[in-house]
Amino acid sequence: MTTTHTGGVRLPSYRTLAALALATPEEHVRELTDWVEHSSVVRGGAAEQAGWESAYKWLRLAQGLRTVTFDMSYDDGGICAVGDDFDAVWSEMMEEWQLHLVRLGYVRAALEGFVRVLYQDGSQPATAIERAEHQLSNRSDVWPLHAREVAEHLTAHARDRADGTAVSVASGVAQAMAVHRQAMHGLAGVPEPIHDAEAKNRAAGHEESCAAREASTAVMLGIQLLLAAALAEGRVAVLDEDKYLFDGRWIPDRAGGSRWVDEEMPYSEYLAVLHLEPGEPPEL
Template sequence: MTTTHTEGVCLPSYRTLVALALAAPEEHVRELADWVEHASVVRGGATEQAGWESAYKWLRLAQGLRTVTFDMSYDDGGMCAVGGDFDAVWSEMIEEWQLHLVRLGYVRAALEGLVRVLHPDVSQPAIAIEWAEHQLSHRTDVWPLHACEVAEHLTAHARGRADDTAVSVASGVAQAIAVHRQVVHGLAGVPEPTDDADAKIHATGHEEICAAREASTAVMLGIQLLLAAALAEGSIAVLDEDKYLFDGRWVPDGAGGSRWVDEEMLYSEYLAVLHLEPGEPPEL
């Protein structure tokens, strides 16, 4: 019987918090796509509007992504039981890995499209994000929580360890694009399961899966900073004033804590918290 273990599974602390945890990428991208749908370019003609719509559609494509299916078996009719277990675990691993990588490709396309619209003179998305960080350095109210922590975690994956090197959201975006580029150019190794002395097959690839997941999140957080800076500058505007919170959510209170909001929020305020899990409401 195939058995998988959880040893080595990489789950950053910002995804396991009781309140203000970072949402899973599939939830994150849904809220981000909703925000972009309710905003538009202020300055620019038909080309800029078309570019904005194209970026939105890439986010919608990422939002619609649910599963990626693989069958890694040879299917030669002569596979032993252990070999079948190996292929089954391998298929599951590759499905999860590629699901995150496909999403990464979609959100990267959205980011690059938004950069072309908002910063047509900039060739590298990370440069545009760096500009946004500089513009918003004094605006803690619009800074996405955990953005730098995601960049730090992704950088640690790239270097094999954490160190004292300063990171930024822009550097996280650059590293995320590097993760995607490695795969596109065939430079990333394909993980395979391992077996122990009892011939039980164990999943591996935890590092690769986590890096792909956090890379797509880093890109989306970069998009949020880019949009926040453009909103502050007046380059984009929100079309609908209020975002109705159906079930409420925790939001940072500005003093290191959190407060529960169960009413409408301004879309401009929602941009800074849309990537967080709603969480359970406080007990009455």
């Protein structure tokens, strides 16, 4: 698991690339929501259409999420500057951690909604994505860049993982759902600031926040694969022809490099790259 130190926080290397970097979850979900808004399930009855709309609304909730506010102060009537500092740092930690966990819950709900619409045989999300992976295994043009790297990074957070276990997008989604389940069932430890020898507070909780952040990204990449497979089978259709890239995008090419696109591209092609940072345009 390759990471980069930024401001004391370890970020996965795929988030710090000069080009083709993976976007933040808040930008990722905004673009994914836009894609779903411009597509629809094909030949679905009233129940399928309602299910598609419900899954879309869960994405809209995730897209609309901005902040989660905490005040971890405990007013016991005393005066303690060190305690006040501790509470302030703890509040900031909780806000970041819970922001990622809340978003994870929303995108998980969206994923499960899409699975119910597209796989009416009772398939579980990880199983449905595994089927989509198998179907698209030879389609590099629709495969989301960094998808397996995200799964590998997220799996590295799991202390009980089996060595040698094959890493896939489906396994990353399964691990993401485990992260969410542990938190919702009270099995995740609640991080708190660390006191050092000088009675100053140092922030902690970076691992917990990182796991929750990458978990929501893993689920969204799983949704993209699920939709790509459904699009290839004709079970999902794109309603609009082109997506105009206002900020431009670096797009992976077949030679392993990248090309700059700052005009229009088909929505069907955009599904594979919507999770990437726009990046800086090439120098003229």
